[in-house]
Amino acid sequence: MQTFSLKGDYIQLIQLLKAMNWVEHGAMAQYVVDEGMVLYNGVVDYRKRLKVRVGDVVEFDGQKVEII
Template sequence: MKTFTLKGEYIQLIQLLKALNWVEHGAMAQYVVEEGMVLYNGEVDFRKRLKVRVGDVISFDGQEVKII
């Protein structure tokens, strides 16, 4: 499992997907979230602007990252 160090209180889910280079651009990030392809702490979450915080785990396309 990868880790991602948060530099503030939170990062929006679609911004995180772009920062990790798991998607090529913002439109693709929005699409994969809307289609339920991203897991937030083990469950599908459709909120594009979801605030991801320290301790959360995000999974997408066989990859997983823990926010530290």
């Protein structure tokens, strides 16, 4: 599992996907969220603007990241 160090209170889900280099651009990030391909704390979540915070775990395409 990878880790991502949060610099503020939160990061939006689509921004996290881009920051992790799991997607090439914002439109692709929105698409994978819309299609239910992203798990947030083990559950499919369709909110693109979801505020991911310390302690959360995001999964996509066999990759997993914990926010620290």
